[in-house]
Amino acid sequence: MGGLLLVASLTACGGDSGAGGGSDDTITMGFAQVGAESGWRTANTKSIQEAAEAAGIELKFSDAQQKQENQIKAIRSYITQRVDVIAFSPVVESGWDTVLKEAKDAGIPVILTDRAVDSSDTSLYKTFIGSDFIIEGERAGEWLKKEYEGKTDTVNIVELQGTTGAAPANDRKEGFAKVIGAEPKFKVIASQTGDFTRAKGKEVMDAFLKAHPKIDVLYAHNDDMGLGAIEAIEAAGKKPGVDIKIVTVDAVKDGMQALADGKINYIVECSPLLGPQLMDLAKKVVAGEAVQQRVLTEETTFTQEQAKAALPNRKY
Numbered sequence: 001m002g003g004l005l006l007v008a009s010l011t012a013c014g015g016d017s018g019a020g021g022g023s024d025d026t027i028t029m030g031f032a033q034v035g036a037e038s039g040w041r042t043a044n045t046k047s048i049q050e051a052a053e054a055a056g057i058e059l060k061f062s063d064a065q066q067k068q069e070n071q072i073k074a075i076r077s078y079i080t081q082r083v084d085v086i087a088f089s090p091v092v093e094s095g096w097d098t099v100l101k102e103a104k105d106a107g108i109p110v111i112l113t114d115r116a117v118d119s120s121d122t123s124l125y126k127t128f129i130g131s132d133f134i135i136e137g138e139r140a141g142e143w144l145k146k147e148y149e150g151k152t153d154t155v156n157i158v159e160l161q162g163t164t165g166a167a168p169a170n171d172r173k174e175g176f177a178k179v180i181g182a183e184p185k186f187k188v189i190a191s192q193t194g195d196f197t198r199a200k201g202k203e204v205m206d207a208f209l210k211a212h213p214k215i216d217v218l219y220a221h222n223d224d225m226g227l228g229a230i231e232a233i234e235a236a237g238k239k240p241g242v243d244i245k246i247v248t249v250d251a252v253k254d255g256m257q258a259l260a261d262g263k264i265n266y267i268v269e270c271s272p273l274l275g276p277q278l279m280d281l282a283k284k285v286v287a288g289e290a291v292q293q294r295v296l297t298e299e300t301t302f303t304q305e306q307a308k309a310a311l312p313n314r315k316y
Contacts, residue, residue: 027286028058030078032088034115035066037163037196038224039252043316044089044114044272051275057282066163066195068092072099079106085282089114092165100124109285113274115167122293126285129277129295131270133168137175139268139301140219140247144180147245147265152185155216158208159191160201160229162221168270169193172221172249189215194225201228209236220248223255223267230263241265251302253314259307267307269299272316 029052036042045061052059060083064070068091078086079102086108090096096117103110104124112128148155159176162169173191180186190208194201201224208215209232218233220226226248230240240246240263248255251269258264274297284291302310 026056026058027085027282028060028081028083029282030060030062030075030081030083030086032062032064032071032074032078032086034071034089034091035063037066038198038222038250039254039316040222040224040250040270040272041196043252044274046316047273047275048087048113048278049275051279054276055279055283057279064091066091068095072096075099075103079103079108082106083108084286085109085111087111087113087278087282090117090167091115091163093118093167093170094165097121097124111278111281111285113278114272117167127281127291127293127295129274129281129297131168131297131299133171133270134175134178136168136249136268136270136299137172137177138179139175140172140249140266141176141179143247143266143268143301144186144217144219145183148185155186156212156214157186157188157217157219158205158212158215159188160194160204160218160220160225161191162193162196162225164193166196168249169196169221176219194220194228196222196224198224198228201225202232203228205229205232206235209233209238215244218244218246220246222270223248223250223252223258223264226264227254227258230258252316253311256302256307256311256314259302259304260311262304265304267302269301271297271299 062074086103097119110125112125114130116128189212192204194204218229226246233240233244246264247266249268249270251267255267259267281291
């Protein structure tokens with residue numbers, strides 16, 4: 001515990017002495033989660049809760065149910081409770097400056113996890129840990145280019161976007177469009193939000209199938225929407241992975257199973273297991289240590305054979 005005692009004595013170094021969850025040496029973290037919209041998010045929450053316990057960090061946790069106003073309310077509550085550090089995964093990118101300034105004025109450091117904010121004032125948070133969503137979109141596009149290499153016919157693509165305004169939705173769309181945009185045969189004929197949920201993915205895919213008789217490829221911003229879309233494709237009498245090729249992002253267990261079964265063709269990984277890295281960063285920022293402003297998570301991609309090999313040991 002010696003290291004933590006040192007941490008406690010340094011809590012006021014990063015600003016005024018407003019920070020500090022209590023008189024003992026335990027670090028208190030307020031964490032405002034997006035919600036429980038997907039298998040990915042559930043695994044992310046579990047990782048954070050388990051890592052906090054392992055690190056001896058007291059965790060105050062809230063579920064925003066995908067509403068920005070709930071997250072802002074939770075962050076203000078953490079400021080009032082004078083926690084040592086605040087971490088959150090922002091529902092959308094914009095509209096955070098006021099509440100983040102309140103945290104800064106209270107001397108409480110903020111860590112962004114999984115999703116970024118679009119604030120021009122980067123002093124409002126200490127670091128951002130998460131994936132590069134643009135690279136994820138690019139990887140999906142690269143697979144598509146390879147899959148249709150040498151073919152000249154038009155490839156009709158439908159896209160299930162994540163929550164409107166969310167960083168992963170914006171960036172996965174941008175990265176994908178950048179890669180396929182160079183080849184005129186690729187045409188995105190419909191693109192709509194499915195809110196990262198299975199139910200909405202099914203509903204929107206159903207509408208796509210009714211509106212567009214010829215769909216070659218589905219690009220879904222996460223596995224859950226892709227899995228919902230598979231239900232709609234099967235209900236329409238088509239074979240997912242064969243009649244309509246499917247590429248998704250996340251690599252949660254259900255998605256990986258669908259990939260192993262040949263219903264999804266390719267998955268770009270986005271790891272939810274950010275907990276241990278987050279707790280490590282929390283200890284450092286509370287101690288007033290310098291940290292990198294951008295911390296990337298390590299990720300890969302999966303084909304059908306790779307999914308079969310990885311599934312038995314998959315943690316999420």
